[in-house]
Amino acid sequence: IATTTEASAVGAGGAMLMAFVSKRLDMATLKESLYQTSRTSAFIFGIFIGATVFASVLRGLGGDEVIESAITGLPFGTTGVLLTVLFITFLLGFFLDWVEITLIILPLVAPVLFKMGVEPVWFAIMFAICLQTSFLTPPVGFSLFYIKGVCPPGITTRHIYLGVLPFIALQLLALALVFWFEPLATWLPNEVYGGG
DSSP: OOOHHHHHHHHHHHHHHHHHHTTOOOHHHHHHHHHHHHHHHHHHHHHHHHHHHHHHHHHHTTHHHHHHHHHHTSTTHHHHHHHHHHHHHHHHTTTSOHHHIIIIIHHHHHHHHHHTTOOHHHHHHHHHHHHHHHHHSTTTOHHHHHHHHHSOTTOOHHHHHHHHHHHHHHHHHHHHHHHHOTHHHHHHHHHHHTOO
């Protein structure tokens, strides 16, 4: 129906319309919103530029070949390598934002996994589930800090940790199901785009 950018633009327009109708839209609010949006966009573009430079330098110095030989040299086989990459991604999700992981780590490991025969859509779905699970996992999951920031004062960090455990279990179950039953990730794209 719409791309992510188009849907975001419609959402932003709707938010401005609601603020205007409720008489909460003034120049100070509009200026602050534009400032925060520009700042976030500049941050993301900075990461894009840095990741591109990093990847170019790494490839220019032969780093991609070193990474490929290191990954393919692991004694686990394709399945073991895939699980190792997902586990490292899970750990990195504790400390890095998804943008950094996607732009820096993914271009290094994905081509190697694809050469080893890992299906790209299947890997992308598992990678996304793994990242989302790591953002929820105590003690340093990013989402936990966001939740703490909007909770009433009576809700402690321990309450939040206990509250997210069922969601972590569900996401790990989803990851296991997608891992063991690849068609859960690939059936719909194959039907829509005729890849199967």
